Amino acid sequence: MGDSSVRQDVIVGVDLGGTKILAGVFGPGLKCLATAKLSTKAERGYDAVVERIQRCVRDAIDEADLSSKQVRAVGIGAPGAINPSTGDVLFAPNLRWKDAPLGEDLAKFLDVPVFVENDCNVCALGVHAVELEGKPRSLVGIFLGTGIGAGIILDGELFGGFNRTAGEVGHMVLDVGGPKCGCGNRGCFEALASRTAIFRDLSDAIRDGAKSHLVDILAPGEAVTDLKSGDLRKALRKGDKLVEKVIEAAAEYTGIAVGNIINFLNPEVVVLGGGVMDALQDDMLAIIEATARDYAMTGTADGIQILASKLGDKAGITGAAVLARRRVSAK
Amino acid sequence: MGDSSVRQDVIVGVDLGGTKILAGVFGPGLKCLATAKLSTKAERGYDAVVERIQRCVRDAIDEADLSSKQVRAVGIGAPGAINPSTGDVLFAPNLRWKDAPLGEDLAKFLDVPVFVENDCNVCALGVHAVELEGKPRSLVGIFLGTGIGAGIILDGELFGGFNRTAGEVGHMVLDVGGPKCGCGNRGCFEALASRTAIFRDLSDAIRDGAKSHLVDILAPGEAVTDLKSGDLRKALRKGDKLVEKVIEAAAEYTGIAVGNIINFLNPEVVVLGGGVMDALQDDMLAIIEATARDYAMTGTADGIQILASKLGDKAGITGAAVLARRRVSAK
Numbered sequence: 001m002g003d004s005s006v007r008q009d010v011i012v013g014v015d016l017g018g019t020k021i022l023a024g025v026f027g028p029g030l031k032c033l034a035t036a037k038l039s040t041k042a043e044r045g046y047d048a049v050v051e052r053i054q055r056c057v058r059d060a061i062d063e064a065d066l067s068s069k070q071v072r073a074v075g076i077g078a079p080g081a082i083n084p085s086t087g088d089v090l091f092a093p094n095l096r097w098k099d100a101p102l103g104e105d106l107a108k109f110l111d112v113p114v115f116v117e118n119d120c121n122v123c124a125l126g127v128h129a130v131e132l133e134g135k136p137r138s139l140v141g142i143f144l145g146t147g148i149g150a151g152i153i154l155d156g157e158l159f160g161g162f163n164r165t166a167g168e169v170g171h172m173v174l175d176v177g178g179p180k181c182g183c184g185n186r187g188c189f190e191a192l193a194s195r196t197a198i199f200r201d202l203s204d205a206i207r208d209g210a211k212s213h214l215v216d217i218l219a220p221g222e223a224v225t226d227l228k229s230g231d232l233r234k235a236l237r238k239g240d241k242l243v244e245k246v247i248e249a250a251a252e253y254t255g256i257a258v259g260n261i262i263n264f265l266n267p268e269v270v271v272l273g274g275g276v277m278d279a280l281q282d283d284m285l286a287i288i289e290a291t292a293r294d295y296a297m298t299g300t301a302d303g304i305q306i307l308a309s310k311l312g313d314k315a316g317i318t319g320a321a322v323l324a325r326r327r328v329s330a331k
Numbered sequence: 332m333g334d335s336s337v338r339q340d341v342i343v344g345v346d347l348g349g350t351k352i353l354a355g356v357f358g359p360g361l362k363c364l365a366t367a368k369l370s371t372k373a374e375r376g377y378d379a380v381v382e383r384i385q386r387c388v389r390d391a392i393d394e395a396d397l398s399s400k401q402v403r404a405v406g407i408g409a410p411g412a413i414n415p416s417t418g419d420v421l422f423a424p425n426l427r428w429k430d431a432p433l434g435e436d437l438a439k440f441l442d443v444p445v446f447v448e449n450d451c452n453v454c455a456l457g458v459h460a461v462e463l464e465g466k467p468r469s470l471v472g473i474f475l476g477t478g479i480g481a482g483i484i485l486d487g488e489l490f491g492g493f494n495r496t497a498g499e500v501g502h503m504v505l506d507v508g509g510p511k512c513g514c515g516n517r518g519c520f521e522a523l524a525s526r527t528a529i530f531r532d533l534s535d536a537i538r539d540g541a542k543s544h545l546v547d548i549l550a551p552g553e554a555v556t557d558l559k560s561g562d563l564r565k566a567l568r569k570g571d572k573l574v575e576k577v578i579e580a581a582a583e584y585t586g587i588a589v590g591n592i593i594n595f596l597n598p599e600v601v602v603l604g605g606g607v608m609d610a611l612q613d614d615m616l617a618i619i620e621a622t623a624r625d626y627a628m629t630g631t632a633d634g635i636q637i638l639a640s641k642l643g644d645k646a647g648i649t650g651a652a653v654l655a656r657r658r659v660s661a662k
Contacts, residue, residue, distance in 0.1 A: 081630055091630060138493060152596070154485065161597025162469060165631040168594035173587050173626060175507045175518075185626055187506075256504050263499035265483070265596065266492025295504065295516055299412055299422060300496040 010066060011324045012057050014076040015119065015316025018042060018094035018146070021053055023060040024317030025071075030130055030325070032314065034064035042095045049095065050102065054109050073113045075324030077122030077316045078102065081165055087116040115327045119143075119316060120167055121158050124151025126319025127271050127309045138267040141309070142169060143274035144254065147182075148190040152265075170194070174256055189257045193250040195276050198232070199225045201246045212242040229279035236283055244283075250276075251284040255291020262296040262304060273309035281308035341397060342655045343388050345407040346450065346647025349373060349425035349477070352384055354391040355648035356402075361461055361656070365395035366648065373426045380426065381433065385440050404444045406655030408453030408647045409433065412496055418447040446658045450474075450647060451498055452489050455482025457650025458602050458640045469598040472640070473500060474605035475585065478513075479521040483596075501525070505587055520588045524581040526607050529563070530556045532577045543573040560610035567614055575614075581607075582615040586622020593627045593635055604640035612639040 008028075015022040017040060024035045036059035038052050053076070061068055080092030087103015089095075107114040117125075124141030128134060139153040148170035152159040160166050170190035171183050178187030179197065191197055203224040206212055213235045214224055235243040258270050272281070272288065289306045296304075309315055339359075346353040348371060355366045367390035369383050384407070392399055411423030418434015420426075438445040448456075455472030459465060470484040479501035483490040491497050501521035502514050509518025510528065522528055534555040537543055544566045545555055566574040589601050603612070603619065620637045627635075640646055 150595070154490075159485075162599040162635055163597055163631055163633055165628070166595065166597040168597075168628050168631060171594045171626070171628055172591045174504055176505055176509070176584075176587060178507070183628060253507075256507060260503045260591075261595070263502045264481070264497065264592070265490075266494055266497040266499075268493040295502070297496070297499050297502055297514060300494055300499060302494055304493055 008070050008072070009325075010070050010072055011321045011328075012060060012071055012074045013317035013319070013321030013324065014053060014057060014074060015122075015313075015320060016040070016049075016053060016076055016078045017119070017316075018079060021056045022313065022317055023053075023056040024314065024321065025060045025064040025066065026318075026321040030318070030321055032318070033066075034060055035314075035317065036060035036063055040095070046095075046097055046100055050105050050109070053106060057110060068110065068112070071110075071112050073115065073324040073328035074106065074110060075115045075117070075122070075320035075322070075327075076102065076106070077119040077320045077323075078116055079119050082116050082118045084115070084117050084160070084164060087114060089116065113324075113328050113331070115324045117158070117320070117323050118149075118151070118167070120149035121151040121160070122319035122323055123273060123315040124153055124167075124271075124319065125158055125322050126315045126317075127273065127311060128153045128156070129322040130318050131309060131311055132269065132271075136268040136305075138265075139269040139271060140167075140169075140261050140265065140267045141271045141273060142254070142257070143315075144194060144272065144276035145274040146195050148194050148274075152267075169257060169261070172257060172260065174253060174260070189253065192253040193257070195229060198246055198250050198276070199227065201249070202242065205242055205246070210242045213238050213240045214243065229276050233279050233283070236280075247280060247283055248287060251287035252291050254284065255288040256295055258288060258292035258306060259295025262292060262301050266300060267304070269305045269307065271307045271309050273311065273315050275313075277308055278312045339401050339403065340656075341401050341403055342652045342659075343391060343402055343405045344648035344650070344652030344655065345384060345388060345405060346453075346644075346651060347371070347380075347384060347407055347409045348450070348647075349410060352387045353644065353648055354384075354387040355645065355652065356391045356395040356397065357649075357652040361649065361652055363645065363649070364397075365391055367391035367394055371426070377426075377428055377431055381436050381440070384437060388441060399441065399443070402441075402443050404446065404655040404659035405437065405441055406446045406448070406453070406651035406653070406658075407433065407437070408450040408651045408654075409447055410450050413447050413449045415446070415448050415491070415495060418445060420447065444655075444659050444662070446655045448489070448651070448654050449480075449482070449498070451480035452482040452491070453650035453654055454604060454646040455484055455498075455602075455650065456489055456653050457646045457648075458604065458642060459484045459487070460653040461649050462640060462642055463600065463602075467599040467636075469596075470600040470602060471498075471500075471592050471596065471598045472602045472604060473585070473589070474646075475525060475603065475607035476605040477526050479525050479605075483598075500588060500592070503588060503591065505584060505591070520584065523584040524588070526560060529577055529581050529607070530558065532580070533573065536573055536577070541573045544569050544571045545574065560607050564610050564614070567611075578611060578614055579618060582618035583622050585615065586619040587626055589619060589623035589637060590626025593623060593632050597631060598635070600636045600638065602638045602640050604642065604646050606644075608639055609643045
């Protein structure tokens with residue numbers, strides 16, 4: 001243990017979510033050698049989750065036929081506000097954590113350097129460094145899931161802003177007086193186009209009598225809001241008009257948000273990812289792009305790429321591995 | 332002419348607007364030695380405006396008891412999309428210019444290096460470098476006038492983005508389906524809080540029977556929309572309820588835009604300027620700041636300063652001088 005002389009360029013990237021933990025082992029050239037998955041069980045409290053992250057990391061290392069002595073560093077993307085210098089999770093409502101010394105605790109147990117960053121930042125880093133081979137000088141990655149967040153890359157590096165909280169695009173107000181958001185305000189992007197917002201609109205419409213195939217696939221006792229983004233894709237393939245209308249509206253709001261970002265920050269690339277996009281990019285991307293280009297001022301969107309990430313649920317572990325490799329090399 | 336050996340560290344900064352040209356002569360330490368002003372007369376066409384800018388620059392130099400041989404460089408802030416490398420004005424709807432080689436033409440006539448940038452970028456640079464002594468690492472300067480624009484400073488330098496058009500904050504959608512904007516979309520920040528939007532709302536309300544002191548100060552044949560931001564300040568001092576309501580709404584929309592920017596980019600300082608703020612900052616700043624902090628996510632606005640610029644209508648000439656001094660020194 002702790003003998004770094006036998007350590008190779010093996011990095012573990014961890015995506016810590018509110019419901020599941022995903023760990024990936026990456027070899028030279030950031031090739032993914034193996035992954036492991038565990039549920040988060042946030043309700044069991046901080047110590048239990050730390051133990052589960054460790055276990056998931058060890059499972060992934062074992063899956064890759066390696067030993068933990070061969071691992072050079074671990075990177076973690078965690079939901080919420082992070083202090084990347086200390087590895088502390090300052091505030092993570094999903095996990096009910098406040099000022100949790102995650103980096104320090106894991107480094108102690110795993111006996112390797114551990115680096116922590118916000119999950120959306122890590123995803124943006126993964127897309128930029130691996131999927132786009134580090135080419136764009138500036139990039140905004142928007143991730144649509146239960147919530148909506150973004151990561152900003154400027155000059156090839158993560159941009160954190162003054163409080164290291166940059167990228168909170170989910171709470172960009174697009175429709176003053178619009179639907180209530182979890183944050184207490186109204187008309188935030190997240191209240192208009194997240195999975196939560198999409199299922200709220202579907203559920204309300206069905207309750208008000210709208211017809212939808214979604215009702216047919218519900219298990220006994222299951223509510224529409226219990227369904228997954230993949231179920232929406234299936235309903236769309238069956239020509240479900242209600243789902244089509246709701247997804248189109250979410251894509252239009254996303255396009256307006258992308259237009260706002262192009263007008264304001266003018267990044268070289270805007271990339272879209274997250275569970276909603278992974279399931280529905282064929283249905284949403286064209287609408288998002290057309291709307292964004294319509295809302296961008298003359299000339300401002302010329303040559304700017306609007307893409308859907310192909311990394312899927314590997315964006316987080318990939319980005320976490322990129323983060324750890326950069327930081328451990330800079331040490 | 333052209334003998335640079337006698338040139339001192341004298342810089343001329345020019346603020347080219349749709350209605351007026353302001354030129355300022357700056358000595359060592361960017362002390363403003365003298366200014367001159369001419370109307371733009373954009374309707375006379377490009378060549379006439381270039382001649383007027385030259386004349387305004389020469390007037391300012393003469394006013395400072397200097398000769399043009401002593402001027403090291405000229406900087407210009409111009410409305411619209413600019414190519415700062417060539418000095419071309421790509422597109423300036425206010426002036427009805429397209430692909431105008433402003434920098435080159437002026438350099439020829441004035442026989443000194445001329446540097447051109449977007450007017451809001453130049454104002455942000457002036458506020459950052461002179462008013463805030465270059466201290467904030469990141470700053471967004473929002474300028475409320477006939478339109479609304481912004482300049483972004485990151486790591487102490489102007490950030491232009493991929494197409495050098497970053498800062499088009501006036502067309503950030505805040506209220507989908509809101510009032511029609513000049514750009515063709517609806518609910519843009521500029522359609523909610525610019526001088527144009529404020530006077531549109533006042534004029535509509537008065538036409539619909541609302542009472543206001545503004546009606547009493549109209550000259551014969553003058554419309555409410557012909558009044559100036561300073562007239563609103565006078566009406567507020569008289570307790571004008573209509574003006575109060577409209578200004579409060581504009582300040583709230585501005586606060587929401589500032590909140591969006593703090594959530595998304597998280598700059599160290601947000602500074603507000605432009606004609607509307609210069610006239611009404613005592614009435615608007617507190618509302619803008621309270622609204623922005625309310626819309627910013629927990630922790631994201633901590634320590635971030637929200638200020639009104641004290642440079643007034645000198646922001647443009649000051650920033651243009653900063654620009655020219657930096658660029659000529661880098662040559």
